Amino acid sequence: MTPLDERKRSILKAVVDDYIETAEPIGSKQLVSRHALAVSPATVRNEMSDLEQLGYLEQPHTSAGRVPSDKGYREYVDSLMSVDPLSPEEETLIRERLDVHFDELGEALRSASSVLSATTGYTSVAMTPRLRTSQLKQIKMLMIEPGRAVVVVVLAAGIVKDRVVRIPELLDAATLAKVSAAVEEGLSGMKLEDITLIAVTAAGRRAKLPEALLNQILYEAYISIKQADSMSVYMDGTNRMLGYPEFQEIRKARGFLDALHEEGLIAGYLAEDNPDGEDTDGHRRPYMIRIGQEISLGGLDGCSFVTTTCRDAGTLLGSIGVIGPKRMDYSKVVSHIGFVRRTLDEGMRNLMDGNRNTEETR
Amino acid sequence: MTPLDERKRSILKAVVDDYIETAEPIGSKQLVSRHALAVSPATVRNEMSDLEQLGYLEQPHTSAGRVPSDKGYREYVDSLMSVDPLSPEEETLIRERLDVHFDELGEALRSASSVLSATTGYTSVAMTPRLRTSQLKQIKMLMIEPGRAVVVVVLAAGIVKDRVVRIPELLDAATLAKVSAAVEEGLSGMKLEDITLIAVTAAGRRAKLPEALLNQILYEAYISIKQADSMSVYMDGTNRMLGYPEFQEIRKARGFLDALHEEGLIAGYLAEDNPDGEDTDGHRRPYMIRIGQEISLGGLDGCSFVTTTCRDAGTLLGSIGVIGPKRMDYSKVVSHIGFVRRTLDEGMRNLMDGNRNTEETR
DNA sequence: CTTTAGCACTCCGAGGCATTGAGTGCTAAC
């Protein structure tokens, strides 16, 4: 476990860089000429052979070039690659396409995902967080017609969800409003995770209605509140992936797309993003990178997954990520996802601040 | 343009049937043996040659079997295929998976799409209609926090849409409620297409507030109403298609998937479904089939598209469709889509009836 | 006049084979 010497490091970096670009196994001769190295192919061969021994490179078959192993990529992203900041043009381009939809969390994340996918050329995902610890701010039940109502739940985080429900036919609008007000008064300010059916019932009972009528409404209110806690996943650029050589075989492509649509899989990975930006191997940075085997499941095994989270003063507001072939341009992805995250953070901070003070950051 | 004689018809049907099953060009000898025909291969060859002359079949190359042309498929769906009703088991299966979500139009259509895709094995789409002629029933503006509000729009068709908007910071909840009530009172009952910004402003002015404050709110209200008229498209089973031989080449697969995601393309086709079930060639049935060239655009040219619409007493409530290779099992698709449509219609009728009478069709 | 058997012809696709080229590991010289 001695660290790699400088020359091995630079050769490994060169191999990964080239492989990222060409997707072809890299040979010693080619490497020397492309990078104008000061050593001969034979030397490079020896070094590459060492790197293979150490587990950083692999050979598809004897007498082919070398390809980075998962460990090789890991070393690359952890200590070899250079992450350049975006150019001002790129920054303004992204900002323009992003700051349209800052009024609603879901919209903001959706467009973040779309921008990320477009600018990196890979598949991108975004997810609203679970909001267990967020406070309920308002709950309104509006009559649509006899027997049906819409329940609107507003959370402190500024999230709004609605849901159409059945209610007893003989309930009129005024009564419903009274129940709605009672529930809101009783629950407003509570954390979602603390709201139980009992709490809802207790709050609603103040409206002084026959139990029979009440129960159904309160139950629906309860469900609506619980449902506001559900997360949504957005995805973009899924079929951009079909353009990359690693997905030329339809089987691979199918496996990848199926995995993406698999219920909860992506959400699971996004949710696991460590709050402290602690990486699997103990490194510490504002994003998390999973490579190949590290996302072991199903069709994603030829892929890597870069994720990060948006926060406002500690509370999680959303997760975004980019999925690409293991051979993705990590440097580009990291800089782009970082910038999108910061822009999003900023936009949301303004949004959230809007609550307390009037007109400031503008 | 003389109609095909009986033998030609049955041979054409046999060819299409076989090709649907095998995806391989059909030869004369094979056809005879598989269908135990009473004539010799040579006769079949002559007939097939005629059918090719007439444009119903084509040859990928000399000395290969025949493949149906678009015209051949057209004849097949128009007058050759037999559509068998679903078995009771299939019916109950579909019913079970369908009738969970009848409270909300979007949910119903989404699950219809999912069921259709699962049972047919092809890609399925569904779309909520444009609602220009639907009446506005309610519009409520609820304060979330200073500077932000949620607008909830309820249409007579039972559709609910919400939207988060910015409002002037110094507006308080009570005032907003007043404006909201004024707007609702002024516009309720109007058709969406008749609601103009002028109408909204006129309605809102009754709230007697300073113009400056009012204008922004009313504009947002107007936008929210207009937006309620937007349609949503649901899709399911898109990558099921990658399993079929016609999409083994990644280029085709990519083309197909890109076409599906192309903004408005599918929506356009779904919207074109003729209200009277009048088919392109004047036939009359409760569904519409487009074959190959008939959906000329982009990546869909190897595909067929079967669509139908759900209605309640004449008003359009949604469109559903199945997209598959031209070589799809039309009979199966037609029977499935028909049953789903009827089930959906029924569910919605109950939903709509819920408005007027109390508890009946159950 | 229709059907069919027979036959020559076409063409795709699979398998075999040699060739090429990029790459490797090893050894010996620098």
Next chain:
DNA sequence: GTTAGCACTCAATGCCTCGGAGTGCTAAAG
């Protein structure tokens, strides 16, 4: 420690052959 030289490996490519499934045509049979 580095590098030139060399023998070796292996995938990819092109070429050839061959078999099979299919066709169209012609002539005989029904």
